[in-house]
Amino acid sequence: MRARPLALALVALLLPAVARPQADPERLRTAKALFFDGEYAQARQAWQAVRGSGSGADAQAALYWIARCSERLGENERAFGEYGEYLSSRPADHALAEEARTSRVELAVKLFKAGRPSHLGIARDALSDSSRTLRYFAALRLATLGPEAGRPSVPVLKDILAHEKDQDLVERAKLALLRVDPSALAKAEPSPVPRHPSRRASWIRVRIYEKGEARARVAVNLPVGLAELLFKSLPDETRAELRKKGYDADTFWERLKHTGPTDILTIEGDGGERVQVWIE
Secondary structure, eight states: OOHHHHHHHHHHHHHHHHHOOOOOHHHHHHHHHHHHTTOHHHHHHHHHHHHHTOOSHHHHHHHHHHHHHHHHTTOHHHHHHHHHHHHHTOOSOHHHHHHHHHHHHHHHHHHHHTTOGGGHHHHHHGGGOSOHHHHHHHHHHHHTTOHHHHGGGHHHHHHHHHHOOOHHHHHHHHHHHHHHOHHHHHHHOSSOOOOOTTSOOOEEEEEEEOTTOSSOSEEEEEEHHHHHHHHHTOOHHHHHHHHHTTOOTTTHHHHHHTSOSEEEEEEEOTTSOEEEEEEO
């Protein structure tokens, strides 16, 4: 008589693994298509329908995509909470989970810049995460907040300089240290090259990073001489527009070439991509 209850208990334990309802395939295709077509408001509704239609892996992943839609719509506070909900579900997809943690770090930094610092602890906690990618990303993003808020990133940035071979990543860490603690950069480099303020810069470096990536997807190294030629050949109307913004095309390059290694421009796109430009 006891065998039957035991058998029923085993069936109950195994049932979620073998008979768990899956998301409707058509709803899943629609949700994906809407997202990749950039229809984020409709995509969020579609992913919410996927979430409500089952309890398998697709329904769990729908939590992640709901958060992605909110992020793309610029609803950063909402997206931050939705990524947290996804991570609380203990996702089986480790790659997607790491992307969600990366997105939360990015959103924490954005919210801090927008005057809402309450989530910054998430970014700082990521500095001690077991994922090297997440640690590095958190350090580089925190450094953009300046010396006071970004100082906790210094040990991780110094670790990048000490152990990483990827030159792009090392250069980014150097630029980040210049923002938060230039003295730490001097101590971290075993054989610093003396700076000569009068030395003329030779190269303009441009790096483009996709969201969550520590390695640049696009790298451009442009001789300063060529860049100067292109800049000085700008049409008169463009020169006039630049003057309104405080840039004089006739003297800009001469001043720029005599600066030291400097992070002169950082652009952040709505989709999380970043462009960095500096000279050396």
